[in-house]
Amino acid sequence: MxxxxxxxxxxxxxxxxxxxxxxxxxxxxxxxxxxxxxxxxxGEGLSEASQQFVGRIPERCIAQKIKGARLYAPDGRYLDAILSEGGFVLERxxxxxxxxxxxxxxxxxxxxxxxxxxxxxxxxxxxxxxxxxxxxxxxxxxxxxxxxxxxxxxxxxxxxxxxxSKVNLIDSCLQYEMTNVDVVSDLIHIYLSSVLAPRGYVWVFPKGDHRANVGLGIIPQEKKPKAYLDEFLKLHPEISKGSILEVNAGCVPVGxxxxxxxxxxxxxxxxxxxxxxxxxxxxxxxxxxxxxxxxxxxxxxxxxxxxxxxxxSKFNDIWWKERGDHLKRVEKLRETLEKLSDGDLNDLVDALKPEDIIEFARGAKLSVLAKVLMRKPRLVSIARHLL
Amino acid sequence: MTWSIENNRCLRCGGCVSVCPTAALELKDNVIYDEKLCTLCGICEKACPVEAIKVTTQ
Structure with missing residues (x-):
């Protein structure tokens, strides 16, 4: 046995x-x-800091080393958050x-x-x-x-x-692994938009040599991820000119x-x-x-x-103490962000400073988001709601 | 009332399985459907990323 x-x-x-x-x-x-x-x-992204738990990742598992994230507002403006430790796009x-x-x-x-x-x-x-x-x-x-x-x-x-999983607590996802895609290769690209990807986001994670995972996740609804991904690609010829090497789908729990x-x-x-x-x-x-x-x-x-x-049941106690309470706060943060319209998101990205994103990545504190939102008059009421 | 899947659309992602409240679905080579457990609630159709599942109520 x-x-x-x-x-x-x-x-x-x-x-x-x-x-x-x-x-x-x-x-x-x-x-x-x-x-x-x-x-x-x-999407195959992983922070370098995760090696503390995963162990030292061999080179052969890494498709592309990443310096940080480029966060796009719905109006196309973006912010680069360069992380001190960076990350990887893996070959899962x-x-x-x-x-x-x-x-x-x-x-x-x-x-x-x-x-x-x-x-x-x-x-x-x-x-x-x-x-x-x-x-x-x-x-x-x-x-x-x-x-x-x-x-x-x-x-x-x-x-x-x-x-x-409750259906409103998963994101329905579709991803193309593409080649011949032109994006800055040592950043992951995150596109926020309540219109292009309601509740979720579009991601472009470079895998080296003009390859990239191009995907999105949305709240489940009648209009399917493929329709949204097609719309995104239409707006981005630098990506849609590429070829599709692989199609991936899935439903990811987000709470x-x-x-x-x-x-x-x-x-x-x-x-x-x-x-x-x-x-x-x-x-x-x-x-x-x-x-x-x-x-x-x-x-x-x-x-x-x-x-x-x-x-x-000691596992329940330990996991909830070490991870659960933290992830619960992250879930609250997501619930707040999903209420933002594209106008709000434009303001949010405009108000964000790179160090805010780094602070989020560390602790996902609601107070950090509130501080950012307070910088924009139209977002103050949402900020107050958080405090 | 019927549940149906188009296997040439399905990407075998298992999203439908993860949301099924009655464990009526299972992903092997294809999605396996257990008529006895299904309540035709339609949640799988909503979760499916590619419109492979149809639940019709007449």
């Missing part, structure tokens, strides 16, 4: 498996994809495999192309294993703890804990972090628990942190031979 089975070899699952394996536990990681990391569902197909290799080197067993259809419970109400399928052969495997790190796209989180992520012998972590930054939709760092915190608690519980819901 395994100590732990992890479902999903994304950043959360592999971070969790690696840490458990390093602590001497037997861990198996199953991923349904034939190739770990593919297809990508991601290489990056995710590297993470899986790290878990395997630490002693975990990773198996791709393995579809988990169900999580099994015993008569005491403990989750005790999984039912799956590998290359046409059905199998069952047991473990003391099952970790669900499937991302939001699996019904297993719903079957186990009744968790699903609704799950309160209770554990059951007897069961832990939910990463995007499956909606652990995503609600303002920019970035999930890699949150997934890794979430997976590592889950691993710490599971290790402690296994050592004490108690994997009850009560014992595992």
């Amino acid at each position: 395994n100590d732990v089975i992890v479902i999903g070899a994304g950043p959360a699952g592999t971070a969790c498996a690696k840490k458990l394996a390093e602590n001497g536990f037997s861990v198996k990681v199953f991923d349904k994809r034939a190739e770990i990391g593919a297809p990508k569902r991601c 197909k290489v990056f995710d495999k590297w993470l899986a290799e790290e878990a395997a080197k630490a002693g975990a067993t990773v198996q791709a192309n393995t579809f988990i259809s169900d999580i099994e419970k015993d008569t005491r109400g403990y989750f005790v294993g999984v039912k799956g399928e590998f290359l046409g052969n059905e199998f069952k495997e047991k473990a003391k703890v099952v970790v669900c790190a499937t991302g939001a796209e699996s019904p297993l989180r719903n079957k186990a804990l009744g968790v699903f 609704g972090m799950v309160k209770d992520m554990v059951a007897n012998g069961f832990v939910l972590c990463g995007e499956a628990a909606n652990h995503v930054n609600p303002i920019h939709g970035g999930g890699i760092k949150e997934a890794v942190m979430s997976g590592q915190m889950a691993a710490d608690v599971i290790a402690e519980c296994l050592k004490k031979n108690d994997v009850s819901k009560k014992a595992l």
Whole structure:
């Protein structure tokens, strides 16, 4: 019998498996994809500071090094925020495999192309294993703890804990990976507009040699992301002149972090628990942190031979203290920003100073946004609302 | 009342699965639909980034 089975070899699952394996536990990681990391569902941006949690990222995983962000107002004016530490646009197909290799080197067993259809419970109400399928052969495997790190796209989180994403708490996204695109290559480009991308934004993340991820996320509605992306491209010949190498879609959680992520012998972590930054939709760092915190608690519980819901609920306490309260504030910030019209957004970008963005990136404090809004008469009432 | 998917439009992103309140959808090679669990609420149609899903109520 395994100590732990992890479902999903994304950043959360592999971070969790690696840490458990390093602590001497037997861990198996199953991923349904034939190739770990593919297809990508991601803009692939990551801050350099994230390496504190992810580890030192090998060059082969990095498509482009980034100095900062160029933030465009709806009227086309922009502001460059150069970060002291910068970031990367990754090659997720290489990056995710590297993470899986790290878990395997630490002693975990990773198996791709393995579809988990169900999580099994015993008569005491403990989750005790999984039912799956590998290359046409059905199998069952047991473990003391099952970790669900499937991302939001699996019904297993719903079957186990009744968790699903509320439709107004996801952004519906479409992205083209393009080549022959002309943008400044060492900045990520963020276009704000309540008309071009309601609630969300358009992103252009350069991947080197005139390649870029060009995508957008919007609040789900009748008009679909493709119609919005087409409109954006029409306005930007320097991008639309390029060719489409890859089409990616997805729904990213932008809120609704799950309160209770554990059951007897069961832990939910990463995007499956909606652990995503609600303002920019970035999930890699949150997934890794979430997976590592889950691993710490599971290790402690296994050592004490108690994997009850009560014992595992320490993960709830730790995650909410370390990440949840912060992400909740970020969610509040997003709720404020999504109320802004294009006129307001023009004023906002005009009032922003590069150091404000850096301060946001650090702490996402509502007071920082309020300070910026106060600089513009028409935004003062929104600022007051925040304080 | 029916639920249907156009597999040649679907990008297999699983967005529909993430919002389904009754776990009636699952993403394998294609989206798998469980008629017994579906309440035809239409939330999946709303979330779908590419108009692959149609829920019709007559």
